[in-house]
Amino acid sequence: MRTLPVGDHALLIEVGTGEEAEALHAELLRRRATGELAAAEIVPAARTVLLDGLDEPSRLAERLAGWDVPPVPARAENVVEIPVRYDGPDLPDVASHWGVDVAEVARIHAAAEYHVAFCGFAPGFGYLTGLPREVPRRATPRTAVPAGSVALAGPYTGVYPRSSPGGWQLIGRTDTVLWDHTRVPAALLSPGTRVRFTPVGAP
16 A cells, blocks of 8 residues: 655545545545544545545555454445446447357356446446456557447446447447436445346347
8 A cells, every 4th residue: 555645635645556545535425424534535446545635645545554444344235237238339349359240248247247347438327346357458549439329348247327528349339327416416426336237138
């Protein structure tokens, strides 16, 4: 674990793996809820957690070294199911990379259970771990990826909540709304949420 000061009131904590970042994020949230930690923002990423609004970042950095951070416990909440039509333009490339046919890509993707490791990039976008096989990003990113696109990159899968540029491999699409400012909470997915993809229609 490595801590880096960010300005006068923030601290960036670097760890070795995504699992360690998730566990640290959960522990920081727990300690804030019990009053052991005062932080305005706790923001997880792939292998870091950012804490902002700290009174004494350097003192917290010293205390962190002695913390016992347990693994993230399984969440008991229901699984969020996202229906997907597996007809994305990058299905053939993913199939070639995995050495399977297009139909098998859909089967592999839909057979796994995922959970949200962290959120970012755009409001409502969750980086989901659990992908059985990795896949590289596109060599040339697209200038516009349609909202609802289901995509893969590295060890992650995700759903674009709105149209935006992107370099992930597009394997399908969904009508599920990932971000709705009139909904409470606005984001359908949050760190720790369990997710399954359900095939609909013919690929």
